[in-house]
Amino acid sequence: xxxxxxxxxxxxxxxxxxxxxxxxxxxxxxxxxxxxxxxxxxxxxxxxxxxxxxxxxxxxxxxxxxxxxxxxxxxxxxxxxxxxxxxxxxxxxxxxxxxxxxxxxxxxxxxxxxxxxxxxxxxxxxxxxxxxxxxxxxxxxxxxxxxxxxxxxxxxxxxxxxxxxxxxxxxxxxxxxxxxxxxxxxxxxxxxxxxxxxxxxxxxxxxxxxxxxxxxxxxxxxxxxxxxxxxxxxxxxxxxxxxxxxxxxxxxxxxxxxxxxxxxxxxxxxxxxxxxxxxxxxxxxxxxxxxxxxxxxxxxxxxxxxxxxxxxxxxxxxxxxxxxxxxxxxxxxxxxxxxxxxxxxxxxxxxxxxxxxxxxxxxxxxxxxxxxxxxxxxxxxxxxxxxxxxxxxxxxxxxxxxxxxxxxxxxxxxxxxxxxxxxxxxxxxxxxxxxxxxxxxxxxxxxxxxxxxxxxxxxxxxxxxxxx
Amino acid sequence: xxxxxxxxxxxxxxxxxxxxxxxxxxxxxxxxxxxxxxxxxxxxxxxxxxxxxxxxxxxxxxxxxxxxxxxxxxxxxxxxxxxxxxxxxxxxxxxxxxxxxxxxxxxxxxxxxxxxxxxxxxxxxxxxxxxxxxxxxxxxxxxxxxxxxxxxxxxxxxxxxxxxxxxxxxxxxxxxxxxxxxxxxxxxxxxxxxxxxxxxxxxxxxxxxxxxxxxxxxxxxxxxxxxxxxxxxxxxxxxxxxxxxxxxxxxxxxxxxxxxxxxxxxxxxxxxxxxxxxxxxxxxxxxxxxxxxxxxxxxxxxxxxxxxxxxxxxxxxxxxxxxxxxxxxxxxxxxxxxxxxxxxxxxx
Numbered sequence: 001x002x003x004x005x006x007x008x009x010x011x012x013x014x015x016x017x018x019x020x021x022x023x024x025x026x027x028x029x030x031x032x033x034x035x036x037x038x039x040x041x042x043x044x045x046x047x048x049x050x051x052x053x054x055x056x057x058x059x060x061x062x063x064x065x066x067x068x069x070x071x072x073x074x075x076x077x078x079x080x081x082x083x084x085x086x087x088x089x090x091x092x093x094x095x096x097x098x099x100x101x102x103x104x105x106x107x108x109x110x111x112x113x114x115x116x117x118x119x120x121x122x123x124x125x126x127x128x129x130x131x132x133x134x135x136x137x138x139x140x141x142x143x144x145x146x147x148x149x150x151x152x153x154x155x156x157x158x159x160x161x162x163x164x165x166x167x168x169x170x171x172x173x174x175x176x177x178x179x180x181x182x183x184x185x186x187x188x189x190x191x192x193x194x195x196x197x198x199x200x201x202x203x204x205x206x207x208x209x210x211x212x213x214x215x216x217x218x219x220x221x222x223x224x225x226x227x228x229x230x231x232x233x234x235x236x237x238x239x240x241x242x243x244x245x246x247x248x249x250x251x252x253x254x255x256x257x258x259x260x261x262x263x264x265x266x267x268x269x270x271x272x273x274x275x276x277x278x279x280x281x282x283x284x285x286x287x288x289x290x291x292x293x294x295x296x297x298x299x300x301x302x303x304x305x306x307x308x309x310x311x312x313x314x315x316x317x318x319x320x321x322x323x324x325x326x327x328x329x330x331x332x333x334x335x336x337x338x339x340x341x342x343x344x345x346x347x348x349x350x351x352x353x354x355x356x357x358x359x360x361x362x363x364x365x366x367x368x369x370x371x372x373x374x375x376x377x378x379x380x381x382x383x384x385x386x387x388x389x390x391x392x393x394x395x396x397x398x399x400x401x402x403x404x405x406x407x408x409x410x411x412x413x414x415x416x417x418x419x420x421x422x423x424x425x426x427x428x429x430x431x432x433x434x435x436x437x438x439x440x441x442x443x444x445x446x447x448x449x450x451x452x453x454x455x456x457x458x459x460x461x462x463x464x465x466x467x468x
Numbered sequence: 469x470x471x472x473x474x475x476x477x478x479x480x481x482x483x484x485x486x487x488x489x490x491x492x493x494x495x496x497x498x499x500x501x502x503x504x505x506x507x508x509x510x511x512x513x514x515x516x517x518x519x520x521x522x523x524x525x526x527x528x529x530x531x532x533x534x535x536x537x538x539x540x541x542x543x544x545x546x547x548x549x550x551x552x553x554x555x556x557x558x559x560x561x562x563x564x565x566x567x568x569x570x571x572x573x574x575x576x577x578x579x580x581x582x583x584x585x586x587x588x589x590x591x592x593x594x595x596x597x598x599x600x601x602x603x604x605x606x607x608x609x610x611x612x613x614x615x616x617x618x619x620x621x622x623x624x625x626x627x628x629x630x631x632x633x634x635x636x637x638x639x640x641x642x643x644x645x646x647x648x649x650x651x652x653x654x655x656x657x658x659x660x661x662x663x664x665x666x667x668x669x670x671x672x673x674x675x676x677x678x679x680x681x682x683x684x685x686x687x688x689x690x691x692x693x694x695x696x697x698x699x700x701x702x703x704x705x706x707x708x709x710x711x712x713x714x715x716x717x718x719x720x721x722x723x724x725x726x727x728x729x730x731x732x733x734x735x736x737x738x739x740x741x742x743x744x745x746x747x748x749x750x751x752x753x754x755x756x757x758x759x760x761x762x763x764x765x766x767x768x769x770x771x772x773x774x775x776x777x778x779x780x781x782x783x784x785x786x787x788x789x790x791x792x793x794x795x796x797x798x799x800x801x802x803x804x805x806x807x808x809x810x811x812x813x814x815x816x
Contacts, residue, residue: 006629185474203626446485453486453623454493458505460628
């Protein structure tokens with residue numbers, strides 16, 4: 001089920017009403033059934049993959065807890081390999097196979113392995129990572145194995161965040177799912193605010209930018225440099241509004257049930273460097289990689305050369321996590337490279353990164369935004385060739401006439417979005433809003449409601465991160 | 469209880485806000501949205517207070533032949549017979565009764581328009597058109613024509629709230645219908661349904677002197693079978709329901725209703741497929757004329773008014789006519805309209 005569908009807008013209130021009507025001991029069943037229904041509205045039989053992951057990690061964790069030493073490690077490895085194996089099979093099999101074919105073609109050999117005609121189960125990367133985090137935490141002794149299969153299933157399946165995160169840890173989400181939540185007006189108000197702003201970000205900002213971006217990327221060679229530049233900047237905001245919008249709706253839907261999900265974004269485009277950007281962008285994924293890959297690799301407590309390798313490994317895998325394409329790998333590698341260069345430059349020049357000077361800060365924010373936007377070209381382009389055409393047009397096709405027209409409305413909406421983002425800098429949306437006087441608060445609600453109802457994009461575009 | 473009361477008050481406040489926002493929307497972005505996404509309604513709203521008659525139609529109204537010297541549309545030709553009256557055209561390609569019905573509901577009771585003319589296209593009742601891939605686009609547009617508050621329509625439009633079947637699903641529905649609908653003749657006929665008939669024709673329906681198949685002719689004949697070999701299921705045909713609803717809606721608005729039954733290439737249908745297909749075409753025409761005449765509708769029958777050579781598309785089934793064909797249909801329509809506007813009629 002898509003968040004931006006009538007189906008969801010009917011489904012959510014029904015679940016919320018039932019949730020508060022049911023006694024606590026039955027609520028886990030409701031969440032389980034609702035989550036299965038939510039997932040099965042997309043491709044029904046893929047729920048079996050989720051059940052497999054749930055059973056695998058549920059029993060693995062119990063066994064890990066019971067075992068000691070070598071056996072404990074073996075069970076963890078089996079569990080992780082199974083999760084990753086599943087992910088690799090569904091997501092990367094054809095990618096690997098394509099590259100093997102390319103390689104064999106150069107050796108004038110034929111690849112005997114056929115291409116698999118499979119659709120990627122929606123959100124597979126998210127729930128495998130969430131489930132793996134749980135078994136690793138149990139292995140590390142930070143988390144007790146959950147004995148109630150239903151509660152564990154709900155941790156993996158919880159519908160607000162099951163298909164595109166935030167990637168939660170059991171300590172946080174699992175425990176909240178088991179708690180008794182009473183009906184509180186405060187939760188409704190916060191949930192409503194998050195959902196409203198989430199819909200605004202997705203339907204009004206992202207979906208209005210998408211047609212322009214699609215036109216530019218469909219035919220970059222025919223666009224002038226101005227249109228290309230606009231397309232690049234617009235995509236930066238499209239993907240942010242799209243994913244941020246999803247995360248807000250997820251947080252809002254959970255909040256209606258009294259459950260807090262972690263914040264996934266903290267005004268990332270106001271970051272002054274790439275390191276800060278990754279502390280503000282897709283936080284649940286970057287912390288996952290930090291805790292379960294970067295630190296186990298040695299983190300920064302190693303020699304410089306090894307640290308550089310660690311950083312590149314993390315960023316490249318993070319790129320690959322998004323999808324089976326070389327452009328994602330390049331995107332990840334670019335971020336890794338920029339990260340290392342920035343760190344190196346700061347060290348060499350002995351820059352004081354924490355000093356505050358508004359002009360200097362603004363320059364650094366713009367610099368970081370430009371770097372991130374350039375890297376997004378590889379993320380958005382379907383192929384390396386397409387990315388090359390985008391850059392070629394940008395740098396050589398000097399044409400200030402706007403070949404791909406933009407609705408003037410988009411500029412106003414984008415400005416509203418950017419200003420809102422600046423306003424929310426280092427603040428929580430719902431707390432900022434709750435502190436305002438009633439009249440102002442409801443005026444803001446009305447403006448956003450009007451935006452969602454009357455100014456949303458004409459096309460119903462699925463969330464970008466649903467494909468991951 | 470206190471918590472619940474607070475929530476309910478806020479929900480009521482939100483509903484009131486949406487009602488106010490609807491008024492703001494109608495005064496600001498609505499017409500622009502209609503122009504961009506639902507232009508038939510835009511045309512209706514901009515013409516309803518200046519026109520005496522509205523002509524709802526599809527491409528048959530305005531499609532011309534490259535050799536035509538008279539490029540006038542059917543509605544224009546008919547309008548020229550009534551120089552003192554103003555006829556407005558609300559026409560878009562591939563439109564059908566389902567769309568006309570949704571649009572005409574918005575016609576104001578106080579509008580100047582007193583007569584509404586709808587093209588009654590035989591093919592629009594067949595499985596091909598009902599399950600056309602264009603239907604997704606039309607259904608999306610139709611969201612904006614619903615009678616909900618305008619801002620609600622706009623929101624549902626963004627959410628794609630319509631039966632959004634894939635092309636593959638629509639094609640399957642079409643194939644199923646060709647198989648399911650049995651053809652009944654008052655005499656023995658060797659094919660049970662369209663699938664069988666189509667297959668029969670495709671398996672060497674036309675053989676050349678050298679014994680080979682005349683494939684272009686076979687393809688065209690198959691196409692005629694698929695387009696016209698149907699018998700309207702009066703209980704379930706969606707297009708028939710749409711026309712029935714149009715009649716009800718227009719009667720409520722006290723309008724003169726005219727159905728302009730379009731000409732089809734009966735000559736080619738006869739020469740390519742034969743009298744069995746003509747029997748079905750006549751049967752469908754008779755059913756429609758009888759059904760709607762009895763409901764008080766003026767049905768102008770043009771079915772055989774246009775010669776085969778005056779169809780623009782000689783290798784396909786359409787209702788696109790050259791200037792001679794359009795003149796024949798337009799004049800016949802004007803002649804029918806004399807029933808309501810005898811004094812205003814001028815012979816051309």
